[in-house]
Amino acid sequence: MTKTMMVALAGVAALGFAAPAAAQDMTDDAPFSGVYVGGSFGYDVQPNDNGESIAFDRNLDGVFGDTISTATVANAFSPGFCNGRATSNTAPAVGGRGCRSDKDGIGYSARVGADYQRGNIVVGVVGEFGKNEISDSVSAFSTTPAFYTMTRDLKWEASARGRLGYAANTTLFYGTFGVGYANIDNSFTTGNTANTFTTNGGSKEWGIVGGGGIEQKLGRNFSVGLEYQYHQYQDNDYRVRAAGGPTGGPFTRGNASGTDFRRSFDDFRWHSLRATAAFRF
Numbered sequence: 001m002t003k004t005m006m007v008a009l010a011g012v013a014a015l016g017f018a019a020p021a022a023a024q025d026m027t028d029d030a031p032f033s034g035v036y037v038g039g040s041f042g043y044d045v046q047p048n049d050n051g052e053s054i055a056f057d058r059n060l061d062g063v064f065g066d067t068i069s070t071a072t073v074a075n076a077f078s079p080g081f082c083n084g085r086a087t088s089n090t091a092p093a094v095g096g097r098g099c100r101s102d103k104d105g106i107g108y109s110a111r112v113g114a115d116y117q118r119g120n121i122v123v124g125v126v127g128e129f130g131k132n133e134i135s136d137s138v139s140a141f142s143t144t145p146a147f148y149t150m151t152r153d154l155k156w157e158a159s160a161r162g163r164l165g166y167a168a169n170t171t172l173f174y175g176t177f178g179v180g181y182a183n184i185d186n187s188f189t190t191g192n193t194a195n196t197f198t199t200n201g202g203s204k205e206w207g208i209v210g211g212g213g214i215e216q217k218l219g220r221n222f223s224v225g226l227e228y229q230y231h232q233y234q235d236n237d238y239r240v241r242a243a244g245g246p247t248g249g250p251f252t253r254g255n256a257s258g259t260d261f262r263r264s265f266d267d268f269r270w271h272s273l274r275a276t277a278a279f280r281f
Contacts, residue, residue: 030117031217032124032165032172034280037112040227042274044107044132052265053081054140054150058254064262070143070250079141086139086147089191105133107272115163122172124163131156134270138263146192150261152235152268155183155202159209170217172225177210180231184268186238188261195245200238205268207233213276225276236266 055064056077068076079091082099092098109130115122137151158181165174185202213227240261244252251259 031170031220032115032122032167032215032280033117035112035114036223036278036280037110038223038276038278039108039110040128040130040274040276041108042106042272043104044134044270044272045104046102046134046136046270049083049102049136049138049265052083052138052263054138054148054261055264057260057262058251060255060257060260064260066254066259068142068250068259069253073143076142076144076250077140078143079145081141082139083137084139085135085137085151086141086149086191089141089145089147091141091145099139100137102137103133103135104270107132107134107274109157109274111278113163113278117167120167122163122165122167122174125161126163126176127158127160129156129158132270132272136268138265140261142192144192144194146190148190148192148240148261149188150238150240150263151187151189152238153185153187154268155185157182157209157231161209165215172215173212174215175210175212176227176229177208180207180209180233181205182207182231182233182268184233184235186235188240192242195249195251196243198241198243203235203237205233205235207231207268211272215276215278221280223278223280225278227272227274227276229272229274231270231272233268234266235268236262238262 056066057064058066084099084101088097109128111128113126115124135153139149161176161178163176165172183204211229215223215225217223241258242251243258
């Protein structure tokens with residue numbers, strides 16, 4: 001059983017036990033109105049970025065898609081790419097040990113919000129701050145042989161979202177959507193020891209966060225739930241510059257200052273499935 005399934009089953013079990021407890025103390029006509037604080041805990045997974053590669057700008061004109069060549073090889077990166085973290089200098093397709101898949105992991109957050117209920121309709125706003133353990137890599141392999149890996153990690157994420165739902169007694173079904181702001185840490189590793197590499201660090205990006213869930217009241221002030229969210233950020237500013245090193249090399253054939261690298265996919269995306277809990281004032 002995967003961790004994602006375990007989180008989902010735990011959430012369903014919590015909701016199953018919730019209904020009898022909720023019936024004990026639910027006399028309000030608007031049980032979901034009010035301010036609340038809470039949090040979430042669960043598992044985050046990324047889509048498989050099939051076809052991602054590293055693009056090159058060999059003459060530093062700002063246009064990527066150039067081919068890197070040497071004096072004897074027309075395409076120095078002919079061994080290819082993998083959408084993950086390289087585990088050796090040699091590409092898997094030509095006998096390398098492999099390419100480690102992107103890392104998924106737990107995610108957690110704290111949140112504060114306010115809802116207003118009129119009849120069965122609930123509208124509200126929620127602000128959230130949290131992080132997760134996912135990382136997203138892409139690797140290139142040269143004929144040297146050597147690997148070149150670019151990686152994204154999320155340091156933290158904040159979001160502000162609207163909420164719209166339908167309350168069936170003490171059970172709320174809702175959708176949520178809004179803006180996110182993320183601190184994304186970009187990094188670079190390589191097996192190439194002949195050249196020099198410089199980078200421009202991490203980035204803070206605006207994005208979108210949306211999804212939906214179910215929330216069940218447990219008495220007058222406490223509720224639990226299960227929530228899905230989709231996160232997407234455009235992260236296309238990170239660059240790696242490869243210089244020639246002491247003896248020159250393929251990275252200076254187009255421009256003496258070197259060659260710039262960037263990821264071919266701009267978006268950093270992931271899915272969250274989390275159990276939630278909230279205390280309402």
